[in-house]
Amino acid sequence: MEPTTRQRESQRLQRVPPYLFADLDRRTEELQRRGVDVISLAVGDPDLPTPEHVLEAMRQAVMDPATHRYPPYPGTGSFRAAVAEWYQRRFGVQLDPDRQVLALIGSKEGLAHLPWALLDPGDVALVPDPGYPVYRVATLLADGVPHRLPLRPGLGFRPDLTEIPTEVARRARLMFLNYPNNPTAATVELGFFAEVVRFAREFDVVVAHDNSYSEIAYDGYRPPSFLQAPGALDVGVEYHSLSKTYCMTGWRLGWVCGNAEVVAALGKLKTNLDSGVFVAVQRAGEAALRGPEEPVRRRVAAFQARRDLLVDGLREAGWRVERPRATFYLWAEVPDGFDSVTFAQHVLERAAVVVTPGVGYGEVGDRYVRLSFTTPEDRLKEAVQRLCRLR
Numbered sequence: 420m421e422p423t424t425r426q427r428e429s430q431r432l433q434r435v436p437p438y439l440f441a442d443l444d445r446r447t448e449e450l451q452r453r454g455v456d457v458i459s460l461a462v463g464d465p466d467l468p469t470p471e472h473v474l475e476a477m478r479q480a481v482m483d484p485a486t487h488r489y490p491p492y493p494g495t496g497s498f499r500a501a502v503a504e505w506y507q508r509r510f511g512v513q514l515d516p517d518r519q520v521l522a523l524i525g526s527k528e529g530l531a532h533l534p535w536a537l538l539d540p541g542d543v544a545l546v547p548d549p550g551y552p553v554y555r556v557a558t559l560l561a562d563g564v565p566h567r568l569p570l571r572p573g574l575g576f577r578p579d580l581t582e583i584p585t586e587v588a589r590r591a592r593l594m595f596l597n598y599p600n601n602p603t604a605a606t607v608e609l610g611f612f613a614e615v616v617r618f619a620r621e622f623d624v625v626v627a628h629d630n631s632y633s634e635i636a637y638d639g640y641r642p643p644s645f646l647q648a649p650g651a652l653d654v655g656v657e658y659h660s661l662s663k664t665y666c667m668t669g670w671r672l673g674w675v676c677g678n679a680e681v682v683a684a685l686g687k688l689k690t691n692l693d694s695g696v697f698v699a700v701q702r703a704g705e706a707a708l709r710g711p712e713e714p715v716r717r718r719v720a721a722f723q724a725r726r727d728l729l730v731d732g733l734r735e736a737g738w739r740v741e742r743p744r745a746t747f748y749l750w751a752e753v754p755d756g757f758d759s760v761t762f763a764q765h766v767l768e769r770a771a772v773v774v775t776p777g778v779g780y781g782e783v784g785d786r787y788v789r790l791s792f793t794t795p796e797d798r799l800k801e802a803v804q805r806l807c808r809l810r
């Protein structure tokens with residue numbers, strides 16, 4: 420008999436939880452095969468195009484043979500300088516581009532590799548639940564022990580740091596955080612980050628703050644950087660991505676910045692795993708960071724209009740949803756009698772709309788589904804009408 424894939428998997432890989440939504444995917448495909456027009460609100464992938472000045476920079480860069488060779492491991496000097504300038508402008512934080520900035524093949528890549536750089540077997544990583552699944556899975560793959568930080572609505576989906584048992588905090592080497600948050604769309608003020616720095620100092624924990632949504636914010640709200648908190652540079656790093664801000668998910672460009680030792684450790688690991696980001700893509704990234712802000716503002720305004728369309732429509736239909744100040748997600752509590760998977764199935768069968776079950780982001784997420792608004796307005800309107808007929 421042919422061995423199954425699972426038998427071939429290392430024990431390390433077997434620790435990765437199975438894909439939870441195979442059944443939901445199968446039903447979606449079944450409906451589509453029968454000719455049903457299914458609308459997906461499941462993916463967080465902007466449908467709007469990358470800004471024109473970024474495309475133009477890429478066109479030029481691609482024609483320059485100097486970009487065709489192996490890139491410098493930590494990223495080009497000029498990309499890292501552009502990051503440092505952007506940081507200064509946007510957050511008033513001064514970074515040394517040579518020691519405190521590292522280019523990444525998308526922030527996911529750098530998040531996934533961090534536990535390999537920092538954890539020894541059995542070390543604890545504190546991971547939010549619900550949270551971006553990479554934090555937990557990367558910890559497991561690196562033989563670390565993930566400890567859940569439950570995010571609940573009562574505390575505005577912030578973790579209660581005082582709830583972490585001292586025993587666990589002492590074994591913790593790493594804490595992942597992410598605000599503006601995927602999937603809950605929660606935001607925080609700088610005061611919360613100051614608390615995090617105090618905790619990190621007390622227990623000698625490295626903080627990895629994922630700020631992928633720093634620019635996707637509404638109603639005048641400007642999300643803070645973790646590195647603005649006093650002492651943050653001593654304890655942690657922050658991840659950023661070009662993906663969401665400039666609608667560049669396919670380009671694969673992000674960076675990590677902050678504490679020089681952590682940046683160096685991740686950089687050392689990465690020189691042994693990959694050979695960096697295509698220099699032409701880094702030049703395009705520089706153009707994005709140094710270029711006009713207007714294209715970003717226009718995109719954010721489009722997301723804001725969609726947010727209102729979705730929130731107002733759903734509230735009229737009796738859904739209890741918050742109007743998020745940032746990200747392009749709604750985190751909606753499921754009605755009594757459902758869990759997140761059965762409710763997503765119900766929505767798919769009755770409305771032909773795909774939403775993401777919250778349990779995919781952790782056990783604590785199982786009372787919620789996530790709806791994204793990275794779908795064109797006409798399709799979103801149609802989705803809202805269908806969801807309104809649902810109940």
Ligand SMILES: *Cc1c(COP(=O)(O)O)cnc(C)c1O
Pocket residue numbers: 463524525526527528551597601629631659660661662663668671672673
């Ligand atoms: C989209 C997303 C990322 C990944 O971004 P890339 O730079 O495209 O890898 C990281 N963290 C969160 C929370 C995200 O939602």
